[in-house]
Amino acid sequence: MKDRRAIVTGIGVVSPLGNSVPELYLALKENRSGIRSMPEWYDAFGKDIANAPVVIDPAEAKKISRKVRRTMGNAALFAGLAAQEAVAQSGIDPACFASGRTGCVIGSTVGSASSMTEACLAEYEGRRNDLSACHFFRLMSHSSSFNVADMLGINGPQLSTNSACASGLQAIGAALELIQLGKADVVVAGGSDESTPLVASSFQLLYALAEEETDEPDKLSRPFDAGRTGLVCAEGAGILVIEEYEHARKRGADMLFELAGYATNCSGWHVSHSDELQIANCMRAALDDAGIAPSEVDYVSAHATGTRVGDAAEAAAIRAVLGENTPVSSLKGHLGHTLGASGALELGAVAGMMKEKIIIPTRNLENVDDCAGILLPREIEQRKVRVCLKNSIAFGGVNATLVCRSLD
Amino acid sequence: MDRNEIIKAVNSIFIERFELEESELTPEKNIIEDLQLDSLDIVDMIVGLQQKFGIMLRDNPEIRNVRTLGDVYDLFEKLAKEHPEIVERLTK
Numbered sequence: 001m002k003d004r005r006a007i008v009t010g011i012g013v014v015s016p017l018g019n020s021v022p023e024l025y026l027a028l029k030e031n032r033s034g035i036r037s038m039p040e041w042y043d044a045f046g047k048d049i050a051n052a053p054v055v056i057d058p059a060e061a062k063k064i065s066r067k068v069r070r071t072m073g074n075a076a077l078f079a080g081l082a083a084q085e086a087v088a089q090s091g092i093d094p095a096c097f098a099s100g101r102t103g104c105v106i107g108s109t110v111g112s113a114s115s116m117t118e119a120c121l122a123e124y125e126g127r128r129n130d131l132s133a134c135h136f137f138r139l140m141s142h143s144s145s146f147n148v149a150d151m152l153g154i155n156g157p158q159l160s161t162n163s164a165c166a167s168g169l170q171a172i173g174a175a176l177e178l179i180q181l182g183k184a185d186v187v188v189a190g191g192s193d194e195s196t197p198l199v200a201s202s203f204q205l206l207y208a209l210a211e212e213e214t215d216e217p218d219k220l221s222r223p224f225d226a227g228r229t230g231l232v233c234a235e236g237a238g239i240l241v242i243e244e245y246e247h248a249r250k251r252g253a254d255m256l257f258e259l260a261g262y263a264t265n266c267s268g269w270h271v272s273h274s275d276e277l278q279i280a281n282c283m284r285a286a287l288d289d290a291g292i293a294p295s296e297v298d299y300v301s302a303h304a305t306g307t308r309v310g311d312a313a314e315a316a317a318i319r320a321v322l323g324e325n326t327p328v329s330s331l332k333g334h335l336g337h338t339l340g341a342s343g344a345l346e347l348g349a350v351a352g353m354m355k356e357k358i359i360i361p362t363r364n365l366e367n368v369d370d371c372a373g374i375l376l377p378r379e380i381e382q383r384k385v386r387v388c389l390k391n392s393i394a395f396g397g398v399n400a401t402l403v404c405r406s407l408d
Numbered sequence: 409m410d411r412n413e414i415i416k417a418v419n420s421i422f423i424e425r426f427e428l429e430e431s432e433l434t435p436e437k438n439i440i441e442d443l444q445l446d447s448l449d450i451v452d453m454i455v456g457l458q459q460k461f462g463i464m465l466r467d468n469p470e471i472r473n474v475r476t477l478g479d480v481y482d483l484f485e486k487l488a489k490e491h492p493e494i495v496e497r498l499t500k
Binding site for chain 2: 066067070071129130131132133
């Protein structure tokens, strides 16, 4: 079924650096950071903690009808707004959403971390009867996916990939496979997630959170850097409109890039320890799926979150598969780790890099020690990005790699 | 407690939870057909009224019989007479 190719025709984002792809892309090019200190979390941690929150104008949120919005936690709201941008950019006729041939695949770590916390508090404080009839729909694991499907009137396959920080990239991979298998002609796909004290403390407990007290919280997220101490949590959504090639061609769609190949695997031995061998195997399998040689890869948009073990394992895997001369960067120095959204959200920037023939470097990367042996640009680099590998690596030992190919 | 206070309290639920304009909230309006509440909204209307008036309604057979906004006003006028704690709560 490889004769059915999958093309991205629209991308939308909600991010700590703006709630549209142009805003995000400009901020990344200008080397801005979405990370700040969170005084509103002080009571939860007893100290200053850095985070990269999203800001939504309530008037923007009301672009989604009340009857859809009422069952949305923040993650689904982010996904809904990002989906609106993606659909608008694609120029697709909304009538096709109800054709039975359009799917929706959106993943997140949990449906809504804030809604889950709220439900638990209500339960333990004896306020169960105060919960809205809509509350359970906000925290269900597939909340982003069914809410976006409802918002757009999609009635084809609706799935949710809940694989923590690989959720978004696995959703896009599943969308590619739905199209390749002939199960759908169009899929709205991506990832979304919320950052809350509960989420950040999950990483803190594992010594994976960058939590030093500092006057420069924007310097805390340091992927691949010798001084990295952990990740900074973030939130957002990235949503793509993905179409079968002929479907996009016939309507004269603007084709952003092709999803040329995909693979996902898992380590099978440890839920939190990154496994460089299986990351490398996943990257090789994705390249095989695309029929692309390692030498043809122009850029790797790395998962690298700034943890000691995770970044070193990914760097080793990239070195093993691609050698030392393929440019690599992580956008988490600017954005923090947008968790289940990251794989999809960061593709919004990849599309811009492909179009403008540049590579945006890793923010806060100053010195390299155990991540040496891969090419890590320090400045914006002019380079044609025809083939990009996007990695996501998640708790549960999950790895995912997507191969994106420009259509120039 | 007069009927206007009941109406004001009930209307606040419809304005806050269902984003309706106060001008739309007249007694003859059918809650489902005119105000476009669906099954989830009806549950949330009950949750909102419970919170506002401080009494449990979930198993009250009379709440199941309301059709119009006027029916809701009538029910709470009656309940306010039967339950002085409602008046106390709303006048706090």
